[in-house]
Amino acid sequence: MTVERPDAPVSGSAMLSWLPVGAMAVVAVADVVAGPGVGFLPLVSLGPAFSGLVGGWRRTALIGVAALLFCVGLGVYDGLFEERRGFTAMASVVGVTGAGIVAAVMRSRKEAELASVRSIAEVAQRVLLRPVPRTAGPFRAVVSYTSAVAEARIGGDLYEVVASPYGVRVIMGDVQGKGLAAVETAAVVLGAFREAAYDEPDLPGVSERLERSVARELEGEKFVTAVLAEFGPGEEVVFLNHGHPAPMIVHEDGGVAFPEPEAFALPLGLGGHGGERPAPYRVDFVPGDQLLLYTDGVTEARDPGGSFYPLADRRTLLMTPDADHALEALREDLVRYAEGPLHDDAAMLLLRYHGHTEGKPGALG
Known part of the structure; x- marks a missing residue:
């Protein structure tokens, strides 16, 4: 599983670390140039x-x-020590330093608590999104998970591959919202799917089990979008x-298709609001084809100009013989x-037959 977490810019951190020294240097130069009458010293x-x-409390004290x-x-x-101004300036420095040390200690404690909570949540999410089996029946499976910005790194995207008595069954889903509540809901959906995928003889039965589990868990207008295969x-x-x-199916000749149902159904958790139940639909999938399941974080990614990510145009990246390299190339792009x-x-989540071979990339157009 690939996880990407953007770090803070190094240049910005370096600038902040030098800010206290720079401020004192500027004040010192201004005081020398302007003279004692201006009162820059405090x-x-x-x-x-x-x-x-x-900074930390030690650096603040230094x-x-x-x-x-x-x-x-x-x-x-x-x-200035011939009058009170020099001693007043010294008292100001001592007082502000003391306050800065207290603020640094309190901030460090809060940051440590937040880091601990995030670490626990991320471990829980990694346990929840356990690695999918590299092989399932006649298929090779590869997964990639790219986190968003640090404030939203704990999300509700979910996926699983189960080799059941009725064939290989797959889910890709996205829980509405972020944070630990979304992770908890994802755990409910995945737990229900892992059990239902092995027990139910058809996909509508799996869907019904998921709907009941999500309905018990979610409240109000919250929901989970999902596609089962x-x-x-x-x-x-x-x-x-x-x-x-x-889903996106990439054919061996470079053609691409996004098979959709005749009528779209409501997400999981909204079944009680009426509407049509989702109906299964069949699509040819032969050796040489590839199936890519994904969440909307892929297709809704935008460039600086506001254009959405052209997933279909990037199909050539999946034509690499090695499945891991192919999906990693798509993630990096x-x-x-x-x-x-x-x-x-x-x-x-990328699935392809064992022994998958691609045509020449130049034939894709």
């Missing part, structure tokens, strides 16, 4: 003030000592779509296209 306390916002030395040196240079003994795949983006962190998690 502004030396900006150094420890900024350090308390961006910056505070440096600011105090600056204050004493400039005070002697300006002759079943590969039986013949060279075809059966789909059942609950309001999810249409998606991230490059967005030119920055994705705004939503993007999960992709």
Whole structure:
């Protein structure tokens, strides 16, 4: 499983780390140039003030000592200790340094608590989204999961591959919302699917089991979009779509199709609001074909100009003989296209027959 988490820009972090020193240097130069009559000296306390916002308590204390030395040196240079102004400036530096140390300690504790919560949530999500089997029946399966920005890294995208007595069954879904609540809902859906996929003789039966499980879990207008796929003994795949983006089938000759149902059904969790139940539909799937299931974080990714990711045009990236390399190439292209962190998690699941061979990329057009 591939997980991408954008880090903070290095240049921005370096700039913030040097901000306290730069502030004190600017104040020192301004004080020397303007002379003692202007009263720049107390502004030396900006150094420890900024350090308390961006650094740890030790660094804040060190910056505070440096600011105090600056204050004493400039005070002697300006002759301010012959009156109260020099001592007032020193008291200002000491007071701001103390406040900065307290702020740095409190911020560090909050950051440690937040990091712990995120770490636990991410571990829970990794356990939930366990690696799919590399082989299932006659198929090779590869999965990719690309996280969005740090504030939304815990999402509700879900996927699973089950080799059942009735064929290989697959789910790709997306829970409405983010955070631990979405992960909890995804756990319910995956738990129900893993059990129903092995027990139920057909996809509508699996769908009914999922609908009942989600209805018990979700409240209000929350929902889960999902697409189910079943590969039986013949060279075809059966789909059942609950309001999810249409799967993409890439043929050996480079042709691409997005098979859709005759009528779209409501997502899981909204079945009680009426509407048609999803009907299964069949599509040919022969050796040499590839199936890509994905969440809307893929097709709704935009470039800086606002254009959506052209998934169909990127089908040539999947023609690499190695399935892992093919899906990784598609993931990397998606991230490059967005030119920055994705705004939503993007999960992709690629299935192809064992011994899959592709035509020449040049034949794709």
